[in-house]
Amino acid sequence: MAELGFRSPSLIHSLPSFSHPSKTLAFSSFNRCCPKPIDFEGFELRKSGKLGLILKENNKRRVRSFSVKSKSVLSVEKEVGTGGSGERDYYDAIVIGSGIGGLVAATQLAVKGARVLALEKYVIPGGSSGFYQKDGYTFDVGSSVMFGCSNKGNLNLITRALAAVGCEMEMLPDPTTVHYHLPDNLSVRVHREYSDFITELTNRFPHEKEGINKFYVECWKIFNALNSLELKSLEEPLYLFGQFFQKPLECLTLAYYLPQNAGAIARKFIRDPQLLSFIDAECFIVSTTNALRTPMINASLVVCERHFGGINYPVGGVGGIAKSLAKGLLDKGSNIIYKANVTSIILEDGKAVGVRLSDGREFFSKTIISNATRWDTFGKLLKGNELPKEEENFQKLYVKAPSFLSIHMGVEAKVLPPDTDCHHFILENDWTSLEEPYGSIFLSIPTVLDSSLAPEGRHILHIFTTSCIEDWKGLPQKDYDAKKELVADEIISRLEKKLFPGLKSSIVFKEVGTPKTHRRFLARDNGTYGPMPRSIPKGLLGMPFNTTAIDGLYCVGDSCFPGQGVIAVAFSGIMCAHRVAADIGLEKRSPILDGALLRLLGWLRTIA
Numbered sequence: 001m002a003e004l005g006f007r008s009p010s011l012i013h014s015l016p017s018f019s020h021p022s023k024t025l026a027f028s029s030f031n032r033c034c035p036k037p038i039d040f041e042g043f044e045l046r047k048s049g050k051l052g053l054i055l056k057e058n059n060k061r062r063v064r065s066f067s068v069k070s071k072s073v074l075s076v077e078k079e080v081g082t083g084g085s086g087e088r089d090y091y092d093a094i095v096i097g098s099g100i101g102g103l104v105a106a107t108q109l110a111v112k113g114a115r116v117l118a119l120e121k122y123v124i125p126g127g128s129s130g131f132y133q134k135d136g137y138t139f140d141v142g143s144s145v146m147f148g149c150s151n152k153g154n155l156n157l158i159t160r161a162l163a164a165v166g167c168e169m170e171m172l173p174d175p176t177t178v179h180y181h182l183p184d185n186l187s188v189r190v191h192r193e194y195s196d197f198i199t200e201l202t203n204r205f206p207h208e209k210e211g212i213n214k215f216y217v218e219c220w221k222i223f224n225a226l227n228s229l230e231l232k233s234l235e236e237p238l239y240l241f242g243q244f245f246q247k248p249l250e251c252l253t254l255a256y257y258l259p260q261n262a263g264a265i266a267r268k269f270i271r272d273p274q275l276l277s278f279i280d281a282e283c284f285i286v287s288t289t290n291a292l293r294t295p296m297i298n299a300s301l302v303v304c305e306r307h308f309g310g311i312n313y314p315v316g317g318v319g320g321i322a323k324s325l326a327k328g329l330l331d332k333g334s335n336i337i338y339k340a341n342v343t344s345i346i347l348e349d350g351k352a353v354g355v356r357l358s359d360g361r362e363f364f365s366k367t368i369i370s371n372a373t374r375w376d377t378f379g380k381l382l383k384g385n386e387l388p389k390e391e392e393n394f395q396k397l398y399v400k401a402p403s404f405l406s407i408h409m410g411v412e413a414k415v416l417p418p419d420t421d422c423h424h425f426i427l428e429n430d431w432t433s434l435e436e437p438y439g440s441i442f443l444s445i446p447t448v449l450d451s452s453l454a455p456e457g458r459h460i461l462h463i464f465t466t467s468c469i470e471d472w473k474g475l476p477q478k479d480y481d482a483k484k485e486l487v488a489d490e491i492i493s494r495l496e497k498k499l500f501p502g503l504k505s506s507i508v509f510k511e512v513g514t515p516k517t518h519r520r521f522l523a524r525d526n527g528t529y530g531p532m533p534r535s536i537p538k539g540l541l542g543m544p545f546n547t548t549a550i551d552g553l554y555c556v557g558d559s560c561f562p563g564q565g566v567i568a569v570a571f572s573g574i575m576c577a578h579r580v581a582a583d584i585g586l587e588k589r590s591p592i593l594d595g596a597l598l599r600l601l602g603w604l605r606t607i608a
């Protein structure tokens, strides 16, 4: 069969009836060839320029080759059966969701030769790393702090994921990862240059010079070990043992720190409570929890990579990463369908074999990869099935972090003082408010780096703060709208007082999103920011990898190892693609070692 995939998305857009859920109607013009009502399930564009239509006729799936010009059905080439004909292996992998985790898994598999179908509920790819455009502004949906976009080392996972599908994006180096504005007027800038940051911090805490150095040096030890490895699936024994053989010291270092948290290690070297609170803030911005609950490996990656590869902002906005990966997926002959809301995963004899969409379409595949959170995957897409023990364990160890309130604003450029940094973290009066809803404020001003994101003379301010969905439930629309305005106004007043006098009167555009908005547009249960340990975790030990208790079903994204963060979910995508590729015969595997390692990892998680 010819290579599949949409080579020309613009052509697809020019044929809207094909993707319309009212399937029978879409085919009324072909009645000469198809006299009976036919269900339309999807389509693909062939290299030949012909369109392959996936149809359901007499309960059998068929692909009909169709010449776009003449609008006549030419031939039945292949059945995509429902009757156990083996045709269910039509796709090697279906990926539910096109967040960075899902897209990296999909593209890595496509590069290995797999036939992948990504199904995205929304109209564009990216999820929380997506974008939206309004009134001449290009807004990032989520964080603008981009790790993994450098050209150095092994941890530039975004650069590598893009390169794998032949894409390269122009990046703008960020001179300051974040500017902290903390209680007791503690102001610290995390400069790109490591020594500048350490000098600034030790100037604030001269009595802790030794402790500061020891803590951050320990982080570098872990980072260097991590950065020396070729990163693939930790659930694949041939790779894992190979790495242990080639880099025993580095692997043992990582294994040693796997169950440890940053807060406990910081306390070995640092006494000053204010400095320990600063380390808490360092951890909070990447894990939405304090240092005692933040895995040391994750903290080390973040506090070192920002100086090693640096934080780099993609020209045109963060959304360009997802757009490029989605294009790369098509270029590699695989496929992505938007407005495809998966409502259930189809199981047969306990194996995941396909998915069902809200419009009734069904797609079948050798493997299913869910980029929805584990809560959504097992609570919604597999509703009615017993929750596997492994997932019970995950839910015992991890809770959903709160969601957030986000304010996207366009402001007059003159309100920002010269040399304003791109990213700020603000906690005004009281360290104990760090983890409270609305306690701290994250602020990104990406136009400091890329002025093309806003109309001339304007800046973008993307403000966000943690917020729980319970605060927003059950309100009549009028009260909900009023509350949005009120809460946003309070946050903006705080920023005006702390950083930018005159901010309010400089606003020319403002849009507020609540946890309900995030639940709706990101399809994340309660709009959650990601998983958060329920109590002090054993580092990363309890975090599930990509395989699940259900044969053929894999998870990817931030409720998988190593957790929250765009670079973290990119790693989860790489791991997932490697494990899936081994399971479908595109990578080497050893079934005996597989069984042993998966059992060992499962047992390790139960002791976490």
Ligand SMILES: NC(=O)c1ccc[n+]([C@@H]2O[C@H](COP(=O)([O-])OP(=O)(O)OC[C@H]3O[C@@H](n4cnc5c(N)ncnc54)[C@H](O)[C@@H]3O)[C@@H](O)[C@H]2O)c1
Binding pocket: 096, 097, 098, 099, 100, 101, 102, 119, 120, 121, 122, 125, 126, 127, 128, 129, 141, 142, 143, 144, 340, 341, 342, 343, 371, 372, 373, 376, 464, 521, 522, 523, 524, 528, 529, 530, 556, 557, 558, 559, 563, 564, 565, 566, 567, 568, 569
């Ligand atoms: N403000 C922020 O900085 C912010 C906010 C939220 C999350 N994040 C981070 O973003 C990353 C999350 O990335 P990710 O890859 O795990 O996922 P994601 O949540 O970004 O993307 C998941 C995608 O799957 C789609 N989806 C979910 N359920 C679906 C279904 N049933 N059918 C079809 N599509 C479905 C969603 O529409 C979304 O596009 C994490 O690092 C997280 O911590 C950042």
Ligand SMILES: CC(C)=CCC/C(C)=C/C=C\C(C)=C\C=C\C(C)=C\C=C\C=C(C)\C=C\C=C(C)\C=C\C=C(/C)CCC=C(C)C
Binding pocket: 143, 144, 145, 147, 178, 226, 231, 234, 243, 251, 254, 255, 258, 285, 286, 287, 297, 298, 299, 301, 302, 423, 424, 425, 442, 443, 444, 562, 563, 564, 565, 566, 567, 568, 571
């Ligand atoms: C498997 C066994 C038993 C042993 C093997 C031992 C071994 C070889 C272990 C290997 C471990 C590995 C490979 C671990 C890898 C870990 C990785 C890659 C971790 C990555 C973590 C990345 C994180 C936590 C990134 C977080 C980034 C975030 C959240 C960025 C965004 C920031 C914000 C949203 C806030 C900032 C915003 C403002 C405005 C300040």
